[in-house]
Amino acid sequence: MAESRTAAGRRTKNGRSAASRRDLIARSVQSAEQCLRDQDHGTAYAHYLLVLSLAPELKSDFKEVFQYSLFKWTEELYTLNRNQDLFNVYEQAFELFPNDDIICNSMGEQLFRLGFRDEAAGYFYKALKLNPENADAKENFYRIANWLVERWHFIMLNDKKRNLMYQRAIEKAVQAGCKTVLDIGTGTGILSMFAKRARAPHVYACEFSRTMYDLACEVVAANHMQGEIKLLHMKSHDLQVPEHIPEKVSLVVTETVDAGLFGEGILETIIHAWKNLLLEPKSKDFQSERYGQVIPAGAVVFGMAVECPEIRRHHRVIVNEVAGVKLGVQFISPVHSGQKIDDVAEPYSTEKMSRVPGGYKSLSQSFQALTVDFNSLKDLESIASGKTCRIQVQIHEQGQLDCFITWFVLYLDEEHSLSTGPSEETCWEQAVFPIHNLPADGCFLNPGDIVVVDVSCPDCYLRLDLVSIYRGGKSDGASCSNMPSGNETQLCDAMASLYTKPQEDTMQVPCILNPNEIAMLNNTSYHESFKVAINNVISSLVPSNNWTSNGASSTEEYYSDALYVLDVSEGFSILPLIAAQLGKVKSYSSVEEEQHCVTLQKLTEKNGVAKESLEFWLNQLDTDDDVLQRPKSDKLWSIIILDVVEPCGLIRQEVIEKAAIARCLLHSGGRIFPQAVAIYGMLIESPTLLQECVVQGAEPTLGFNIATFINQFKVPVQMFLNLSTLPYVSLSDPLELLRLELMDLCSNSLSLVKEHKVKTCKSGQVTAIPFWYHLHLDEHISLDTSHETSHWKQAAFVLESPLHVDQGEELLLQVHFQNSNISMTLKRPQQ
Numbered sequence: 001m002a003e004s005r006t007a008a009g010r011r012t013k014n015g016r017s018a019a020s021r022r023d024l025i026a027r028s029v030q031s032a033e034q035c036l037r038d039q040d041h042g043t044a045y046a047h048y049l050l051v052l053s054l055a056p057e058l059k060s061d062f063k064e065v066f067q068y069s070l071f072k073w074t075e076e077l078y079t080l081n082r083n084q085d086l087f088n089v090y091e092q093a094f095e096l097f098p099n100d101d102i103i104c105n106s107m108g109e110q111l112f113r114l115g116f117r118d119e120a121a122g123y124f125y126k127a128l129k130l131n132p133e134n135a136d137a138k139e140n141f142y143r144i145a146n147w148l149v150e151r152w153h154f155i156m157l158n159d160k161k162r163n164l165m166y167q168r169a170i171e172k173a174v175q176a177g178c179k180t181v182l183d184i185g186t187g188t189g190i191l192s193m194f195a196k197r198a199r200a201p202h203v204y205a206c207e208f209s210r211t212m213y214d215l216a217c218e219v220v221a222a223n224h225m226q227g228e229i230k231l232l233h234m235k236s237h238d239l240q241v242p243e244h245i246p247e248k249v250s251l252v253v254t255e256t257v258d259a260g261l262f263g264e265g266i267l268e269t270i271i272h273a274w275k276n277l278l279l280e281p282k283s284k285d286f287q288s289e290r291y292g293q294v295i296p297a298g299a300v301v302f303g304m305a306v307e308c309p310e311i312r313r314h315h316r317v318i319v320n321e322v323a324g325v326k327l328g329v330q331f332i333s334p335v336h337s338g339q340k341i342d343d344v345a346e347p348y349s350t351e352k353m354s355r356v357p358g359g360y361k362s363l364s365q366s367f368q369a370l371t372v373d374f375n376s377l378k379d380l381e382s383i384a385s386g387k388t389c390r391i392q393v394q395i396h397e398q399g400q401l402d403c404f405i406t407w408f409v410l411y412l413d414e415e416h417s418l419s420t421g422p423s424e425e426t427c428w429e430q431a432v433f434p435i436h437n438l439p440a441d442g443c444f445l446n447p448g449d450i451v452v453v454d455v456s457c458p459d460c461y462l463r464l465d466l467v468s469i470y471r472g473g474k475s476d477g478a479s480c481s482n483m484p485s486g487n488e489t490q491l492c493d494a495m496a497s498l499y500t501k502p503q504e505d506t507m508q509v510p511c512i513l514n515p516n517e518i519a520m521l522n523n524t525s526y527h528e529s530f531k532v533a534i535n536n537v538i539s540s541l542v543p544s545n546n547w548t549s550n551g552a553s554s555t556e557e558y559y560s561d562a563l564y565v566l567d568v569s570e571g572f573s574i575l576p577l578i579a580a581q582l583g584k585v586k587s588y589s590s591v592e593e594e595q596h597c598v599t600l601q602k603l604t605e606k607n608g609v610a611k612e613s614l615e616f617w618l619n620q621l622d623t624d625d626d627v628l629q630r631p632k633s634d635k636l637w638s639i640i641i642l643d644v645v646e647p648c649g650l651i652r653q654e655v656i657e658k659a660a661i662a663r664c665l666l667h668s669g670g671r672i673f674p675q676a677v678a679i680y681g682m683l684i685e686s687p688t689l690l691q692e693c694v695v696q697g698a699e700p701t702l703g704f705n706i707a708t709f710i711n712q713f714k715v716p717v718q719m720f721l722n723l724s725t726l727p728y729v730s731l732s733d734p735l736e737l738l739r740l741e742l743m744d745l746c747s748n749s750l751s752l753v754k755e756h757k758v759k760t761c762k763s764g765q766v767t768a769i770p771f772w773y774h775l776h777l778d779e780h781i782s783l784d785t786s787h788e789t790s791h792w793k794q795a796a797f798v799l800e801s802p803l804h805v806d807q808g809e810e811l812l813l814q815v816h817f818q819n820s821n822i823s824m825t826l827k828r829p830q831q
């Protein structure tokens with residue numbers, strides 16, 4: 001009976017249960033430890049989970065080992081593809097440690113690799129909030145921030161002129177009677193807020209990116225417009241009346257355009273809107289107060305024929321031979337407007353032409369390539385169905401035809417327009433259509449020549465196809481065909497003669513290299529430097545190249561005293577071939593793509609190099625972890641080439657770790673290339689750079705507070721910079737910030753800090769510290785990643801807030817290098 005249970009009785013029972021609880025905990029701990037020893041991580045995890053649920057007071061003692069078993073177990077679940085179990089395990093872990101930054105960060109990493117990027121970002125962000133010092137979480141957040149919120153958001157929001165134009169056009173439309181507004185692709189919500197500010201009674205906005213939608217919600221609330229703007233996390237194509245918006249709208253506003261105008265799908269978006277979301281358009285026959293309308297009302301795409309050495313060297317292999325290797329293979333970049341040969345093809349790349357290193361030259365005047373009326377469904381459908389316009393472009397300047405560029409004028413209405421032109425004060429980039437299939441020495445044009453281009457938009461992307469070249473003036477002897485002048489009927493298709501002359505391998509598929517790999521192949525001094533440095537090592541190891549010719553009866557025997565060279569460059573690299581040409585060398589290439597292997601083999605053959613001297617590293621490997629192990633246990637490497645710097649200008653992840661392993665695998669007298677990396681930098685003032693990474697308060701966004709929210713996604717390191725054309729003022733001389741000795745056993749650790757006194761040479765605001773590298777192959781040969789022929793871009797560390805300095809002032813610059821990431825702090829020295 002309940003009443004007969006005395007307090008004492010309960011105590012007795014509790015006493016017993018307390019003892020058995022302690023016993024259970026102790027036994028579980030023991031079992032967990034045993035399981036860990038047996039590497040049975042799942043059971044170990046379950047035991048610890050039980051222990052900590054029963055005895056929360058032990059949390060701090062057992063936290064580390066709990067985390068260890070959690071990470072080990074979830075790793076196994078991941079390999080087993082048991083994703084639901086994996087997330088359940090994390091959920092349990094969060095019940096015990098809801099505010100643990102390490103668990104949060106690791107949950108983010110799991111989500112990220114399973115493709116849940118928005119969700120991953122949330123966890124990295126939370127981890128960072130919980131512990132701002134968590135370096136892994138910081139790095140993860142910065143990486144993902146770049147991906148979630150593309151950097152152009154900052155640029156566009158800082159473009160006050162663009163914001164003003166949209167504000168005025170929207171205001172005008174609302175004042176003229178538009179009552180219901182739909183903002184398609186709202187981003188941070190700025191256009192919707194303009195509509196609300198103009199007193200539009202009903203404003204709807206849709207955005208398909210989760211992160212941008214969440215941001216828009218925060219922004220709209222902070223600007224006291226929640227409840228007044230209905231935000232929908234949807235693609236406009238999925239919107240339905242009346243489910244999502246109660247009635248058809250009288251105004252659609254959008255800026256879902258990219259540098260090539262149509263690349264964000266505006267044609268389909270507006271076609272769909274006209275069919276489903278907008279009121280009938282204004283019509284002469286049927287006068288109605290309620291009609292539908294689109295801002296922008298229309299656009300004109302302009303094009304121009306251009307000579308541009310920088311674009312040329314990124315899109316065409318323009319050398320026949322590199323460091324003694326003949327390149328008799330066709331290479332193409334994935335950017336081509338021709339037929340889609342493969343999935344990697346892109347119809348155009350983008351470039352801010354005003355900032356292309358080395359500049360560009362217009363060979364023609366700008367021509368009108370295409371016009372589109374967003375208020376005419378018929379017009380939109382005709383373009384979307386692939387309508388092609390053939391245009392004859394008059395050449396007015398002599399030069400090499402490297403590409404066409406296009407830009408557009410966006411007519412918001414009759415009064416308000418925006419131009420994305422190359423000579424405009426605009427935040428926009430231009431679309432670049434490189435010309436392919438030209439002879440290596442290019443295609444020279446003369447004033448009076450006519451270039452015929454087809455412009456179309458067949459699959460949502462603007463396309464420019466070079467049809468023929470019509471020679472007006474005298475023949476210039478170039479390989480482009482020479483046509484009779486002045487007679488249009490005689491315009492014939494000269495495209496055929498633009499292709500390289502049929503060679504024995506024209507039937508072979510071209511090798512597709514990305515623009516960065518093409519620029520690298522064109523960089524002869526890069527390859528020459530390696531050739532000399534490799535040769536120096538070879539001569540030091542085999543004086544006067546004195547290999548035994550030993551009358552070997554088998555290739556294996558022949559190569560028994562060969563030197564081993566390993567190139568672990570990312571992507572395509574001909575360095576192994578250069579090495580193989582330098583003596584009795586067995587070169588190992590780490591190219592992964594089939595087409596790259598095939599191309600290297602072809603080049604080996606064409607250059608008369610024995611095919612046995614080139615091996616593909618990945619054929620030798622079972623797992624990724626083996627990358628730096630030797631092919632045969634009795635051979636050590638003479639040279640290991642590491643790819644230290646990424647094309648974007650950052651140090652590659654895990655380079656230091658790789659160098660440490662590489663050092664252990666070297667033959668005595670063997671080398672790692674580069675043996676050292678010197679990081680250079682300087683103090684600069686660059687409002688332009690700042691505009692590209694932080695929204696500058698509420699002024700550019702016309703009083704709306706957007707900066708606070710989007711700036712949460714700012715990152716301190718800007719990449720892919722062209723330092724030679726970035727507008728800036730240097731406030732100090734360049735200095736060596738840090739030196740990574742890849743050959744030196746002791747001086748490197750994974751984390752380095754270095755302090756410098758920097759004297760300013762000018763007064764100003766220090767906004768950033770751009771950095772670049774000198775890759776020291778050996779004591780005498782080095783490569784500068786900021787050189788004009790470099791295939792590397794530069795990066796910059798942007799200060800949290802600009803620091804005003806006077807000329808001649810001495811500052812303290814601290815440079816941190818941790819897990820391949822560079823960060824800096826700049827201070828005035830303590831008085």
Ligand code: 44T
Nearest residue numbers: 152155156185187206207208209235236256257258428
């Ligand atoms: N890039 C400009 C593109 N969206 C601009 O999710 C210019 C690039 C640029 N949402 C350098 C400089 C510049 N339904 O958030 C995005 C996107 C969203 C939609 C719902 C739809 N049908 C769509 C289509 C797109 O709209 C937002 C803007 S799109 C592109 C804008 C400074 N590099």
